[in-house]
Amino acid sequence: MAERIDLYDSTYSHFTRQVLETTRKETFGQDIGQNSWTTIEEYDRFISWLDLQPEHHVLEVASGSGGPAQYVANRLNCRVTGIDANEAGVATANQSIANSDLADRITFKVADANSPLPFDDNSFDAILCIDSMNHFPDRLKVFQEWRRVLRPSRRAVFTDPVVITGPVTNDELALRSSIGFFLFVPLGVNEELIEAAGFRLLKHEDVSANAAMVSRRWYESRQRHKDALVKIEGEERFAGVQQFFATVHSLTSERRLSRIVYLVEKHDR
Numbered sequence: 001m002a003e004r005i006d007l008y009d010s011t012y013s014h015f016t017r018q019v020l021e022t023t024r025k026e027t028f029g030q031d032i033g034q035n036s037w038t039t040i041e042e043y044d045r046f047i048s049w050l051d052l053q054p055e056h057h058v059l060e061v062a063s064g065s066g067g068p069a070q071y072v073a074n075r076l077n078c079r080v081t082g083i084d085a086n087e088a089g090v091a092t093a094n095q096s097i098a099n100s101d102l103a104d105r106i107t108f109k110v111a112d113a114n115s116p117l118p119f120d121d122n123s124f125d126a127i128l129c130i131d132s133m134n135h136f137p138d139r140l141k142v143f144q145e146w147r148r149v150l151r152p153s154r155r156a157v158f159t160d161p162v163v164i165t166g167p168v169t170n171d172e173l174a175l176r177s178s179i180g181f182f183l184f185v186p187l188g189v190n191e192e193l194i195e196a197a198g199f200r201l202l203k204h205e206d207v208s209a210n211a212a213m214v215s216r217r218w219y220e221s222r223q224r225h226k227d228a229l230v231k232i233e234g235e236e237r238f239a240g241v242q243q244f245f246a247t248v249h250s251l252t253s254e255r256r257l258s259r260i261v262y263l264v265e266k267h268d269r
């Protein structure tokens with residue numbers, strides 16, 4: 001049975017350390033502070049689906065280090081609110097916008113996406129949620145909350161990085177979920193819950209290739225910088241994280257766990 005591995009606390013607490021910046025650059029090409037399977041090319045494509053204008057307000061659910069939210073605010077000139085359950089992530093995000101001219105357009109707060117969101121009805125023009133849906137146990141409730149805070153006819157884009165599309169062993173599932181709570185669903189469940197919550201599914205696409213590429217590059221880059229990383233993480237955690245990335249790579253490249261992106265739109269009931 002796989003041991004529980006801390007990925008988020010340690011990563012966000014040391015986010016600006018040189019070796020972490022180097023491994024992100026080697027992994028993603030352009031480092032926007034992402035801690036997921038997305039690259040800038042992919043992120044640009046996802047946000048282009050949201051039909052955003054400068055006056056719009058975006059909610060990023062599970063905003064991590066805050067880097068991707070800042071990228072969206074800069075690129076589209078819009079407002080962004082990011083929530084994440086990880087206090088170290090939100091602290092890193094707040095530090096990175098302190099004294100910047102983005103501070104009046106971006107807000108980060110600690111909030112659990114599983115709970116009622118701390119926002120009024122019809123507050124946002126779009127929702128973005130990258131590689132995090134698998135951490136929320138009651139997906140229908142999460143979608144219902146998204147629908148409540150979204151303005152009518154507005155859109156949300158999210159990825160589910162662990163959709164079951166092939167045979168997976170118990171050890172593989174345990175390794176894939178060694179970093180925290182995980183909900184695995186087979187193909188078709190997201191589609192049903194999206195409709196049940198009052199959204200229309202506009203598009204869904206298999207984007208496993210990005211996760212297969214990023215997990216391989218991340219593994220290889222970390223291996224090259226092993227000595228510096230072990231000083232931060234210790235031998236045991238370094239090995240656990242490497243095993244995690246290797247498992248993500250084999251499961252996604254073989255399409256046994258697939259990463260799917262969904263674009264949905266709130267409709268009137």
Ligand SMILES: C[S@@+](CC[C@H](N)C(=O)[O-])C[C@H]1O[C@@H](n2cnc3c(N)ncnc32)[C@H](O)[C@@H]1O
Nearest residue numbers: 034035036062064084085086112113130132135
């Ligand atoms: C794979 S990371 C993705 C972060 C970010 N979206 C990105 O692309 O860099 C998953 C994120 O989900 C957050 N998370 C996990 N459970 C959560 C919850 N219940 N509510 C809010 N955020 C949560 C973690 O703290 C982490 O930042």
